[in-house]
Amino acid sequence: MRFNSKVIHGGQEPDKAYGAVMPPIYQTSTFAQTSPGNHRGFQYSRSANPTRTALENAMASIENGNYGLAFASGLAAIDAVLKLLNPGDEVISTNDLYGGSYRLFKKIFENYGIVFHFMDMEEVSLVQDQINERTKMIWLETPTNPLMNIIDIEAVSQLATANGLLLAVDNTFATPYLQKPLDLGADIVMHSATKYLGGHSDVVLGALVVKDEELAKRLYFIQNASGAVSGPMDSFLVLRGIKTLHVRMQRHCENAEAIAHFLRKHPKVDTVYWPGFEEHPNHDIAKKQMVNFGGMLSFVPKGSDYKVTLQFVERLKIFTLAESLGGVESLVGHPASMSHGSMSKQERDKAGIADALIRLSVGIEDVDDLIEDLSQALDESLI
Structure with a gap:
């Protein structure tokens, strides 16, 4: 089967x-x-x-x-x-x-x-x-x-x-x-x-x-x-x-791919972490062991610090600032203070988790709405 x-x-x-x-x-x-x-x-x-x-x-x-x-x-x-x-x-x-x-x-x-x-x-x-x-x-x-x-x-x-x-x-x-x-x-x-x-x-x-x-x-x-x-x-x-995992994951992957490429081209974004990029260090391994590249990605705004990152996530209107991931709705998280807040700054730095890092759980909404939301938050933030 x-x-x-x-x-x-x-x-x-x-x-x-x-x-x-x-x-x-x-x-x-x-x-x-x-x-x-x-x-x-x-x-x-x-x-x-x-x-x-x-x-x-x-x-x-x-x-x-x-x-x-x-x-x-x-x-x-x-x-x-x-x-x-x-x-x-x-x-x-x-x-x-x-x-x-x-x-x-x-x-x-x-x-x-x-x-x-x-x-x-x-x-x-x-x-x-x-x-x-x-x-x-x-x-x-x-x-x-x-x-x-x-x-x-x-x-x-x-x-x-x-x-x-x-x-x-x-x-x-x-x-x-x-x-x-x-x-x-x-x-x-x-x-x-x-x-x-x-x-x-x-x-x-x-x-x-x-x-x-x-x-x-x-x-x-x-x-x-x-x-x-x-x-x-x-x-x-x-x-x-x-029972709906397969159809949801198809849309999660499609939306995440579009957003990853949007963020990589945005002048206010420094680094995007997504295994679908050919320059990703283990992109070939991802292609070998995965069917697609998933609905998760992270990025660091250009020149931003903790304060500016907070301004960005607070300006989002469709992405919800919340713990967790993987739901039908798009979520945004700040790992340093949320999912990885139990780690010390020294431990996070050693793992490469920057204070300005933002994690996105891309949902199954219309991708154009999601991109517009990210765009307005980036444009209005003090980056």
Whole structure:
């Protein structure tokens, strides 16, 4: 089954009770048993719920995995992955990853003896130098948040396999519509399903997808034992969102491409970060492992500072200044004070995240309206 059909039918079947085409919202905490242990497949909704199971099956299908797990948030999903590790284990990760992931790594799990190394992974050969006998996992984003760096998943996978390491990929920006990390050798795919999978800025949810049965069993145990599961209503909303993922991503990509080219030509814009440009450092890798270049981009206004950047984002009328991304509406964010505010300025500078950097989540509105909005904000700002 091809992707555009999988998002609607993959892993899905009519509800067994009444044949409902869309899985119902099983808003219940527990399920009746005829005798202890004798039930219809569900006992308690922390362990499993029919609506959540339908979502997990759908997510596994669209990522070409065998097992899906839904969590209360993307960070809850990452938390579960890190609980596969033991004190003293080491993790190699990208240096410009999402600020919430960085905060979880540094402020929570370092307290339990996990050691994290952050580095530029665009040159995969450099990753080998960071591996030692305590390294157990490589965690990467591609495209990265917020600088849109591209990492060769297949090359990192070969390196991880050769060294007996787990490879986990945050696929939130790309979505399985654009790239499938499991097919490229990753062991674990993570999504903040709050973003493109849900697609409507009305739910918070996280997801993991794997192929390996033993790894799935370990993660299912952590999911059940720790309890950070998604509720049935949230699961329903993301399942509904997935069904239109393909058509939404087509428009996100089309609009982002037009805006990237508009910004690059604008006299008040210095640098645009978008992997679709041929001069992007890993443009060829993006072409190889992605179907298109996504709906996210970042840019730095020419000669601007923090104050001028704030004036620009406050002048926007269609782009909404808000946290998050991946919804049908266009959003603008200031990474230094928003998504990456938990990182110190020194840490942001080391990762290349400038104070003036602006991140756009390009929605599915009419692209001419979006360009006009950006144009008026740039023209009226004090750049």
